Amino acid sequence: MMMDGKWLLVASVLVVSSPGSAMGQRPPGPLRPHTLVPSSGPHGRIGVLVKTGAAPSTDSIGAWVEAVTPGGPAAKAGLKAGDIITRFNGTALAGVPAPEENASGPGRKLVTLAHGLAPGDTAPIEYRRGNDAKKTRLVTEDLSAWMLVDRVDVPVPGAFPAQPGGEPGFSFCFGDAWCDMELVSLTADLGDYFGTKEGVLVVKAPDDSSLPLKSGDVLLSIGGRRPTSPSHAMRILRSYEAGETVAIEILRKQKRMSLAWQVPRSDDRMRQLMRLHRLVPDSDSGLPRD
């Protein structure tokens, strides 16, 4: 039982408590602030919930990972809930004395160490999984790019009707062009074939001619940022406003090319949505404008 635990999202608490941050609003109900001292400047995020309350069974080994944020740096590095981090960025965590009663010394130490990292820093990690000792490296990410949701807003399962084909219907993906594309992260083997080790492969190009991508293109960068997965690509796109032009760098037949794509305006998106739901014919040229 971990009823007396304190839980901290490593390296995120500083931002979520910062005045004016995207997480500045609190959900309903009493929330007690954490006890860490906020500081200024960007912070790397490693994406784990670590136990900072006393954990007598594991504090002699290291810091107990209660949960790993999906898609975050720790998840990408292979960490799982239940792992015990024994060494972080060169510092041993086993048996670190607790700063106060009912606190976990290793957990608190990990929080302090993680707060010292900047986005893009690489941290070697040693951890225990069961009886196995393992090693990995993680690359911290910029928290501000992740914590865009300003409140906890959990959709009710089934509240969003599926699209034809059984896919979730609630996602926002800029109309037909990006929605209907098929994408996959570039693996090492695929990378050898396509001539790059990074990027996202377009498996099936969009039918929408407003996005001039072809099957076999590799998305190298979107607005100067390098997508590491299809979800990451969509997250980058989501940071643009309607009407903005996005520079997309691709590899086509092993040659680098640059494309420009304009984020549809809201009325364009609405028209695309209505077409999707067969509310207007495909030939419709647009909604009435004011």
Place this chain on the structure above:
Amino acid sequence: MGGPGTGGCRAQDLERAKRQSASLEAELQQYDADSRVVTGRAASAAAELEDRIASVDGWLAQINGAPVEPDPQVVKLWQDRVNLMQQLVDVRVTSAAYVGL
């Protein structure tokens, strides 16, 4: 999923939610989403769910646990996390078009 209970019920609810969360995390990692072909729609849905989970984790990071029994809001947040994780599993598992090469 029910709301947070009272007293000992909350502790049980909290432990159950944590176990479910860990189980769903394991399921997601076993699925190896990065090697799967997905549509932009599914990728966007996954990104949105991941961001919401990150948001829940951010809120959990702000709450100190109660010394005797769990804070009801902590229980609720963990249950929200499970809900979102389940939806993320659903999106990942049901939307992949092919297994990657």
